[in-house]
Amino acid sequence: MAHPHETDTDTEAGDASTATDTEGRLAFVERYPADARMVRWCFLIAFGALGIGGLFGLIQALHRTGVFRGFVSSADYYTILTGHGVLLALVFTTFFIVGLFTWATVKGFERSIYRDRLTPLWFGMLVVGTLLAAAAILGGLFESIPMSADVLFTFYAPMQAHPAFYIGAALLIVGSWIGGANYFLAYREWRSDNPDERIPLQSFMVLTTMLMWYVATIGVAVEVVVFLIPWSLGLIAEVDPLFTRTLFWYFGHPVVYFWLLPAYLLWYTVLPKLSGGRLFSDGLARIVFVLFLVLSTPTGFHHQYLDPGIPEGFKFVAMTNTMFLLLPSLLTAFTVVASMEHGARQRGGTGYLGWLRALPWANPAFSGMALAGIMFAAAGFSGMVNAGMNLNYLVHNTLWVPGHFHLTVGTAFALTVMAGSFWLVPQITGKRLRWRAVASVQPYVWFLGMLLMSNAMHRAGLLSVPRRTAEPEYPNTPGVEFVGGVGGVGEMRLQIAVGGTLLFVALLLFLGVMARTWLGQKGGQLAVNGRIPPAMSDPEDSPRALDNLRLWTAIAVLLVILAYVLPLVGMAADGLFSPGSGPIPMWLFP
Numbered sequence: 001m002a003h004p005h006e007t008d009t010d011t012e013a014g015d016a017s018t019a020t021d022t023e024g025r026l027a028f029v030e031r032y033p034a035d036a037r038m039v040r041w042c043f044l045i046a047f048g049a050l051g052i053g054g055l056f057g058l059i060q061a062l063h064r065t066g067v068f069r070g071f072v073s074s075a076d077y078y079t080i081l082t083g084h085g086v087l088l089a090l091v092f093t094t095f096f097i098v099g100l101f102t103w104a105t106v107k108g109f110e111r112s113i114y115r116d117r118l119t120p121l122w123f124g125m126l127v128v129g130t131l132l133a134a135a136a137i138l139g140g141l142f143e144s145i146p147m148s149a150d151v152l153f154t155f156y157a158p159m160q161a162h163p164a165f166y167i168g169a170a171l172l173i174v175g176s177w178i179g180g181a182n183y184f185l186a187y188r189e190w191r192s193d194n195p196d197e198r199i200p201l202q203s204f205m206v207l208t209t210m211l212m213w214y215v216a217t218i219g220v221a222v223e224v225v226v227f228l229i230p231w232s233l234g235l236i237a238e239v240d241p242l243f244t245r246t247l248f249w250y251f252g253h254p255v256v257y258f259w260l261l262p263a264y265l266l267w268y269t270v271l272p273k274l275s276g277g278r279l280f281s282d283g284l285a286r287i288v289f290v291l292f293l294v295l296s297t298p299t300g301f302h303h304q305y306l307d308p309g310i311p312e313g314f315k316f317v318a319m320t321n322t323m324f325l326l327l328p329s330l331l332t333a334f335t336v337v338a339s340m341e342h343g344a345r346q347r348g349g350t351g352y353l354g355w356l357r358a359l360p361w362a363n364p365a366f367s368g369m370a371l372a373g374i375m376f377a378a379a380g381f382s383g384m385v386n387a388g389m390n391l392n393y394l395v396h397n398t399l400w401v402p403g404h405f406h407l408t409v410g411t412a413f414a415l416t417v418m419a420g421s422f423w424l425v426p427q428i429t430g431k432r433l434r435w436r437a438v439a440s441v442q443p444y445v446w447f448l449g450m451l452l453m454s455n456a457m458h459r460a461g462l463l464s465v466p467r468r469t470a471e472p473e474y475p476n477t478p479g480v481e482f483v484g485g486v487g488g489v490g491e492m493r494l495q496i497a498v499g500g501t502l503l504f505v506a507l508l509l510f511l512g513v514m515a516r517t518w519l520g521q522k523g524g525q526l527a528v529n530g531r532i533p534p535a536m537s538d539p540e541d542s543p544r545a546l547d548n549l550r551l552w553t554a555i556a557v558l559l560v561i562l563a564y565v566l567p568l569v570g571m572a573a574d575g576l577f578s579p580g581s582g583p584i585p586m587w588l589f590p
Helices: 033-065 077-109 118-141 163-193 201-232 241-252 254-275 282-295 312-324 326-346 354-358 364-387 389-395 400-429 436-462 489-518 549-572
Strands: none
Touching: 033 077, 033 118, 033 400, 033 489, 077 118, 077 163, 077 201, 077 254, 077 400, 118 163, 163 201, 201 241, 201 254, 201 282, 201 549, 241 254, 241 549, 254 282, 254 326, 254 364, 254 400, 282 312, 282 326, 282 549, 312 326, 312 364, 312 389, 312 549, 326 354, 326 364, 364 389, 364 400, 364 436, 389 436, 400 436, 400 489, 436 489
């Protein structure tokens, strides 16, 4: 029998349909052991990358603010910065997402998707790619190791990394592609058995996200394989920085939605259940994911507003597309909050706002996801500033940008992942969540730390304090002294240091709970009902056209062609590999 303090709240009022559902209570690990094993390995590597990347983040926060500079020199700061970005924004995210998507696809189609050859292949490519990239990055800290990759997360020319870094990045991308093939093969098999059924919602979310990912990663794949790997190996003398930068940002903004859409999956399916109710609208959820598939990729030029080699008209198109992306985010806010309110009222909540008190704020899985959603709302406001052409000039390349970034991937995704893990890990391990009191505190510590750090970063950015620098001090500029007194940037510096420290403490709390749970003994009642209740609106209440994945992918590709082909041809007109190296071969564009 479960310990009374470890009883989950997801079977309370509003979820009566699951109270007698024996199959829903059967642990995922018992029904699909091979898939559960794969999910466990993905989560383990993701949590390892999260721990190392989080340590690097603490070192950055203390070093940059001048609170403690004894970990690394200012020269090695950029190695730590690169490791922080790559381990958290690529390795942690990718491994957790493929694990989560494996779980969601299996749950949606109710069948195992493990394949004896394909599954070990994509997992092996992800692991080897991670090891190569990590070795290249960490090699920069040791003079005896002849490799380095101090190119930051935005790895485009003219900064050059060791070939191992680029080969590792390519393996990560291709490995994720092959991992996605597992989901589509499962979909084909399910469709042959269910020709007239609507795609189950969780599986629909996985498939649309992966289609967006396939479209979005074409740019970075071409950048790395065609240009950066040959360049780093000395096979070509130079590359065009603007061309490779554009290929990177073709991928660099939609990758944000590759992080966020898995969080949306948990908000749409698990969060309403934890609230004690059900999803408000199945159809609205499908519309949101279709909009992200269509609109995510033709937005990258808003990262290049200051690049003179790109026509202003295409920058304006990117700005417009980015602003359109506010629509699915606003639809998400409405649908998820409505679902939470439904659950709260099922639990006895009353009043216009009084229902908020009825929500299970002591449940770490619920509170973490809910707090992540609140932070994401703040990220939307700062994101509108980034997307606007005129306002972007004010904050471009300042601390405002990492302040926004930490609200999105650093909280909307990361805090949702940690909260979701409190609910998911018992299902994939067959073990009860341990140290529940510690888990209950963890989301609030993270939320407070991010509140302090991100607030200070945004305000410092408005005062033009730069990003990506180990020594961002302006001693002779009135109003922006990085060592200023209370009310100046000095107070902001303190907030960044304290906030970063709190974030690391929260990370240690999370990893401690995960380790204690993972190492615990099996047996007893899990106290986690893994069944996702159906939405209040039936899938048939929405148009069947939403499930036409070919149609929406074709529209997404068409928008990418309209947004990118002409600018890229113009950049390559005087040389594909570097300006002045010769005209582009016109047979490439018949």
